[in-house]
Amino acid sequence: MSKTINVLNELLVDLFNDILTIEQRALSEGEFKDLSITEIHTIEAIGMYEARSMSEVAKDLEITVGTLTTAINNLVKKGYVERERLEGDRRVVLIRLTKRGKLAYRIHDKFHKDMIRETIQDLSEQEEEVLIHSLEKLNRFFKSKYNLTSKEG
Secondary structure: OHHHHHHHHHHHHHHHHHHHHHHHHHHHHOOOOOOOHHHHHHHHHHOOOOOEEHHHHHHHHOOOHHHHHHHHHHHHHOOOEEEEEOOOOOOOEEEEEOHHHHHHHHHHHHHHHHHHHHHHOOOOHHHHHHHHHHHHHHHHHHHHHOOOOOOOO
16 A cells, blocks of 8 residues: 555656646747746636636636736736726626637647547546546545635536
């Protein structure tokens, strides 16, 4: 059991660090080198299709609207996001991706899909099911143990 714990710990830590490193490298070498990982995840939370309120996006990212405002200010300056006030209630600020923001979203989404395809390409259907089941259990454990909310998506 001790060997299993050590191996799994090493694998999880390595995977987590590697994914972050790969994401950062992909960003820094690509067309969107002006984006940080946090900014690309903010773009991801805004989504492709509909304008969303600042409070909705802040809730999804589990940050305050104040923290999101700082991030959105930077993304507006860089040309990835635009904001507008709701006609009926000028206090509500809606944000949406610009054409450039949507392109960054699509490229990041493709990166994730490619990563998953590579991960499962040589697995049997049974191995895929075991992997999914194991990751779901791990995910549920982390969410219950550390009071995390479930991300839609």
